[in-house]
Amino acid sequence: MKQEILQRALERIELLATVSDAPEGLVRTFLSPANREAAELVMEWMEGLGMEVCHDVGGTVRGILGGSADAKPLLLGSHLDTVIDAGKYDGALGVIGALAALEVLRDENVVLPFPVHVLGFSDEEGVRFQSTYLGSRGVIGELESWQLEQRDMDGLSLSEVLENEGWLDDAETIFYDESSSDGYVELHIEQGRVLEDADEAACIVSGICGQVRLRVVMAGQADHAGTTPMDLRRDALTGAAECVLALETMAREHSPLVGTVGQIQVHPGASNAIPQVAEFTVDLRHPDDEALEHHLGELRNAFDAIANRRDLDFGWEIVQQNGAVDCDPDLTKILLASLESVTGAHGMLPSGAGHDGVILSTVMPIGMIFVRCQGGLSHHPDEYAEPDDIAAGIDILVEFLKRWKP
Template structure:
């Protein structure tokens, strides 16, 4: 058992490492780090160094996941993982905290003999920023990263495969990224990214399920024309149609219990102040814990887009970028995580995750569980994202106790 003073020092080191990694960014003065961008090279160097110092054998797989294994190759394996990429202008803890806590859990067992192995993974991509395809790292892990996805292009016409090769990796070896057949479980630490735990005055929460989500790209195609000479009744204004639809998205979500729907990005072309917008693209994100509710809402929002376009002579089309069913987490491991919380004096709080996480990709293939850490102010995907040191300390204690319980089962 690690001493309380040592554990608190380790928790402080976890927070410090998260903040150190936040400095590696594609944009000066903020934290923006997308899939296999140049700053990820230095992140790899640092994370691999910390893993090596903790006694792990370190590799980087074909999709760019950094992986450290502690323990025998043939032993039953527990994965502790999260992601190392960020959204634009991010905070320091989304994803990264989970990887740093994984390393700290391994450090806590330095010199100890375990009947299980621990594999800590820093996924190269989860956010879907660069290619508008999330979960590339965890999809490679479970073998669902297909050739079509590898051919998707970013805004510079670089494909996923091109990006992999440009980083010095080989996309033809993607099959080697698959998880070890001796893997028995998956644990993901993650900040809550919401206000529930803080509202309850609690540091930690056990996640029972991850809500389903649909992401779509809508295109509103009207006709560009001179803003001064085109009468209002003769316009085919794509932005006006899209704007009416955005309001309909908000109204439907507000009127449907548990539904969240967001138009998070909208681009108008040609984008000049004195030109009627002839084309608009918009990204829609719809989430709900019940797949049938989400599916019904998506259908109604498609109809609303068509209606908004028809009133203005604007053609509307869409394509699905992601369709992810709600995912329940493993009952047995969830019970162990609850027991681990009780063993350190924390009464378990159970909650569903409104955000998508790598666990939702892994869970259909491996028994999976998640532990949420309180987000002060409920803030995430923002530079003010933060954690409390005492919460990180508690998460580390739960993680260590969880590993003990899993090990005892073998």
């Protein structure tokens, strides 16, 4: 790859990392001003490649590079939203890497015999609505009524946000079903330590772990922190604390199960008041769907017992559940050959993290490329991938595009 193409990709990653809703650190959530600004930047870059560009009402952007009109398009892409205080590479790499791969092909005067659609999804992380993949769900027409009623921290429902903050002006419908395409391929950082330990720049993904997200509420009684004896309290937060530890113990005892409480809110939230309500999230993942279902049931029983013993009211809502997804064998075979031609390796890994491919896999075959990231660190400002490894990821995409036959 020409050095200038890699340099441009690296500069774009740096530039996108400055587009944030927070004065310090990187935050871009669903349909936020920064998320839309990032989408506009990406659309500019797509136009620079001569792509036909549009966005949908939910802020997902798409660039189409023509090819033979009667061939089905190949889809590339990733997400443009981030977690709070995010790293630069998660998501951005997949979109910018796809554009760089197309630049390499243009530079080599390669005209692909099929159209390529590059997608930048507006929501994969699910920070704003605790409901991930809103971008990719939108493009397969799978935003269901219950999701439209989900509310953000300000109490706004998704349908209200789409109406008030959505990209209504000149929005187009981006839609894919079973007959639209034979493949979606995403380039992403590994977000784990396996490639680093193996001293490999990249690998191909075998599949994506199943995942459940819950919203749990423990409710007791607010009371005076000074006058209420300990044995008369119905403290929602101590109940929630016990649940957090029960989850940790369960996951530690049942590897590869992983469980996390990443958010907790306490009401009334005063230093001199006993907490009346503690509301928290649970994220539970396992590569095997049956095992995940089993542990979910156990967890519910454990939380229920804690609530009973403490005389607390207990609420449990599954906000999102995605089964484990396998990457497509035929697509993966071509990706593996492309990996081998670039790095000489032929490694495969399952992904513990969810990706947009989970949703797209319901209507088309999917494949993924992982690139090594330093220390496996992700969802953190120190997230880092070496330029040489990014170059390898882009080159694997280039090789794949040359080999792919729709």
